Amino acid sequence: MDLKDLYRDVIVDHNKNPRNFGRLEPADLHADGHNPLCGDQLSVTVNMAGDRIADIRFDGSGCAISVASASLMTEAVRGKTLTEFASLHARVHELLTQHDSSIDPVSLGKLGALSGVREFPARVKCASLCWHTLQAALQHETNAISTE
Amino acid sequence: MNAATQSVIEQVGTRSVSSIRADFPILHQQVNGHPLVYLDNAASSQHPQVVIDAISQYYQKNHANIHRGVHTLSQRATDQFEGAREEVRRFINAGCSKEVIFTRGTTEAINLVAESFLRPRLQPGDEILISALEHHANIVPWQHVCQHTGAVLKVIPITQAGEVDFTAFESLIGPRTKLLALAHVSNALGTVVPVENFIAAARKAGVPVLLDGAQAIPHSVVDVQKLDCDFYCFSAHKLCGPTGIGVLYGREALLQAMPPWQGGGDMILTVSFEKTTYNQLPWKFEAGTPHIAGAIGLGAALRYLNSLGMQNIAAYEQQLLAYATRQLSKVEGLRIIGTAPHKAAVVSFVTKNIHPHDLGTILDTEGVAIRTGHHCAMPVMSFYGIPATARASFAFYNTFAEIDRLVAALHHAQNVMG
CATH class of the missing domain: 3.90.1150.10 (Aspartate Aminotransferase, domain 1)
Structure with a gap:
C-alpha cells in the first residue's frame, strides 16, 4: 500500500481547495448524503437545463477523500446529460471497487486520481458518497442517503 | 525529548x-x-499466549457440552466453565458466583437488565437516568424500554472537560427515577466517572444503579461490593480475553426476583407443555449452550492479569x-x-x-x-x-x-x- 496512491496531489489539492463549494439558491434539485461510519456529511444542489446538469455545488464536511471526490465530481459532471452522468457514475464506481477493472484511469481525466482508493477498502465509501448523493438528487429522492 | x-x-x-x-x-x-x-x-x-493456550487446550482435550453430561469430557468442560465463573467472582469480589451471569458481552448484559429488571417495573412517566458520556450500548436499550413503556430517558450533561455534571445529576434524580445507568469510564474520552459519589446519592434516593464497566475493568481494581452498585457489566475482549463473552454482575436479591429473559435449554428445571419451572441462579439467565471456550479464555485472562x-x-x-x-x-x-x-x-x-x-x-x-x-x-x-x-x-x-x-x-x- 503506497500512501501516495491514495493521497495524490490532485486529491490533496481538491481537499484543501474544494471547487464548487457551497449551495445553489434556488436549486432545482437537492440531496443530502451521510456516512455514519466516519461522520461524513454532504449536500449537493443542482440546477438543470433540460436534461443537462447546468450547475452544481456541494457542501458539508468530511475526510480528504470524500471532499476531494465531491469536488472532482462537480467539475466532471457539469454540462453532462442524465444519460452521460449515469454512464460516468458506472465507470467511476467500477474504478473505485473493482481490482480487475479494465477502465483506464487516464480516460476519466482528473477523476482517475481516485483509482488508488480501491487499495484501501475502508475508504471506498468515502469516495462514493457524493456520487450516490448526486444520483439521489437527480432522481428527485428527498430522503437522506446513507452509505450504511 | x-x-x-x-x-x-x-x-x-x-x-x-x-x-x-x-x-x-x-x-x-x-x-x-x-x-x-x-x-x-x-x-x-x-x-497473551496463556489465553490462547487455554482456549486451544479446551478444544484439543476437554470440549463437550456442559451440565447434565455424565461422561468425563462433559464433566471437565463443566468444571472449567464453572471454574471461570469463580475466577470472575474473585476478580470483581462479588459475594457469590450466583451473582455472575455470563452474557455475550457488555451490550447483552445491559439489554438483559433493561428487559428483565427494568421493563416490568416501568410506568408511563417513570424516568431512566444516564449521562451524556454513554456508549450507544448504554443508551439504545433504555430507549427501547422507554418506547414500550412510556418511560422517559433523562440525560445528565457533561462539562467541557468531559466530566459528568454532579450538580445537574442531583437536580435530575427524583421520585420518578427508576434506574441510574452510568459508564464507569468513558470509551470516547477516557474520563473516569467518580461513580462512588453518584451511587451514594442514588442509594439515598432508593434508585438502583447499573455501571457499564467495559472500559473501567481493564484499567483498575473493580470491587462490586465496595462500589455498592446493583449491576456491573463488562466484556472479556477488552480484558485480554476472547470476543463473544461478557459478564453481568447483579445483586443476588434483584436477580432472584427477575424473570428469565431468554428461554431455552439450560435455563429450566422441568418442562412440560403445561408448565415450565426455571433453573436457579446463575443458569436461569443462561439459555442455550454458552460460549464455553470464551468463559475458559476469560478465566485464563483474569489469572494472567492477577499475576501482573x-x-x-x-x-x-x-x-x-x-x-x-x-x-x-x-x-x-x-x-x-x-x-x-x-x-x-x-x-x-x-x-x-x-x-x-x-x-x-x-x-x-x-x-x-x-x-x-x-x-x-x-x-x-x-x-x-x-x-x-x-x-x-x-x-x-x-x-x-x-x-x-x-x-x-x-x-x-x-x-x-x-
Missing part, C-alpha cells in the same frame, strides 16, 4: 514491559513494513497516559478532546487540518493502529461539535517508544496532507 533520550523504566510491578510483550504473540509483526504499534485497546485488547496485579497495571498505564498527553499536546494544531483530571489511558484528539479518518489511514501505513470515528458515542461528538475523533488507547504492554512512533506518524500525516 522522546523516550529514547530519557531514562524510562517500563515496569509493571516486578515485570519489565519487554518481558510482558513477549507474552503477546500478535504484537511481534510488521504491518505495512513497520513494526506494529497497537493503540486500539479500548476497542479490543490483545491476548491490577494496581500495577493501573500505575503503569497512568505513566503512559501522562507521557502521551504531554507528547501529543506538543503536536501543532492538535487538540485533545476530554481533559478530565482523572482519566484512563485513552487520548481522543482532533487535528486542525486533517480529518480523523485520513489520520487513521495514514497512521496505518506507518504501522500505527488507532481508532477513528464516533466511537459509538455520537452524542459525545455532537456535544463537542465534531464528527469524529482519532483515539489512541493504551494497554500495559504499550511502551513509551510506541508513543513516540504515534507522534512521528502524526507529523508524517501532516506532511502528506500538506
Whole structure:
C-alpha cells in the first residue's frame, strides 16, 4: 500500500481547495448524503437545463477523500446529460471497487486520481458518497442517503 | 525529548514491559513494513499466549457440552466453565458466583437488565437516568424500554472537560427515577466517572444503579461490593480475553426476583407443555449452550492479569497516559478532546487540518493502529461539535517508544496532507 496512491496531489489539492463549494439558491434539485461510519456529511444542489446538469455545488464536511471526490465530481459532471452522468457514475464506481477493472484511469481525466482508493477498502465509501448523493438528487429522492 | 533520550523504566510491578510483550504473540509483526504499534485497546485488547493456550487446550482435550453430561469430557468442560465463573467472582469480589451471569458481552448484559429488571417495573412517566458520556450500548436499550413503556430517558450533561455534571445529576434524580445507568469510564474520552459519589446519592434516593464497566475493568481494581452498585457489566475482549463473552454482575436479591429473559435449554428445571419451572441462579439467565471456550479464555485472562496485579497495571498505564498527553499536546494544531483530571489511558484528539479518518489511514501505513470515528458515542461528538475523533488507547504492554512512533506518524500525516 503506497500512501501516495491514495493521497495524490490532485486529491490533496481538491481537499484543501474544494471547487464548487457551497449551495445553489434556488436549486432545482437537492440531496443530502451521510456516512455514519466516519461522520461524513454532504449536500449537493443542482440546477438543470433540460436534461443537462447546468450547475452544481456541494457542501458539508468530511475526510480528504470524500471532499476531494465531491469536488472532482462537480467539475466532471457539469454540462453532462442524465444519460452521460449515469454512464460516468458506472465507470467511476467500477474504478473505485473493482481490482480487475479494465477502465483506464487516464480516460476519466482528473477523476482517475481516485483509482488508488480501491487499495484501501475502508475508504471506498468515502469516495462514493457524493456520487450516490448526486444520483439521489437527480432522481428527485428527498430522503437522506446513507452509505450504511 | 522522546523516550529514547530519557531514562524510562517500563515496569509493571516486578515485570519489565519487554518481558510482558513477549507474552503477546500478535504484537511481534510488521504491518505495512513497520513494526506494529497497537493503540486500539479500548476497542479490543490483545491476548497473551496463556489465553490462547487455554482456549486451544479446551478444544484439543476437554470440549463437550456442559451440565447434565455424565461422561468425563462433559464433566471437565463443566468444571472449567464453572471454574471461570469463580475466577470472575474473585476478580470483581462479588459475594457469590450466583451473582455472575455470563452474557455475550457488555451490550447483552445491559439489554438483559433493561428487559428483565427494568421493563416490568416501568410506568408511563417513570424516568431512566444516564449521562451524556454513554456508549450507544448504554443508551439504545433504555430507549427501547422507554418506547414500550412510556418511560422517559433523562440525560445528565457533561462539562467541557468531559466530566459528568454532579450538580445537574442531583437536580435530575427524583421520585420518578427508576434506574441510574452510568459508564464507569468513558470509551470516547477516557474520563473516569467518580461513580462512588453518584451511587451514594442514588442509594439515598432508593434508585438502583447499573455501571457499564467495559472500559473501567481493564484499567483498575473493580470491587462490586465496595462500589455498592446493583449491576456491573463488562466484556472479556477488552480484558485480554476472547470476543463473544461478557459478564453481568447483579445483586443476588434483584436477580432472584427477575424473570428469565431468554428461554431455552439450560435455563429450566422441568418442562412440560403445561408448565415450565426455571433453573436457579446463575443458569436461569443462561439459555442455550454458552460460549464455553470464551468463559475458559476469560478465566485464563483474569489469572494472567492477577499475576501482573491490577494496581500495577493501573500505575503503569497512568505513566503512559501522562507521557502521551504531554507528547501529543506538543503536536501543532492538535487538540485533545476530554481533559478530565482523572482519566484512563485513552487520548481522543482532533487535528486542525486533517480529518480523523485520513489520520487513521495514514497512521496505518506507518504501522500505527488507532481508532477513528464516533466511537459509538455520537452524542459525545455532537456535544463537542465534531464528527469524529482519532483515539489512541493504551494497554500495559504499550511502551513509551510506541508513543513516540504515534507522534512521528502524526507529523508524517501532516506532511502528506500538506
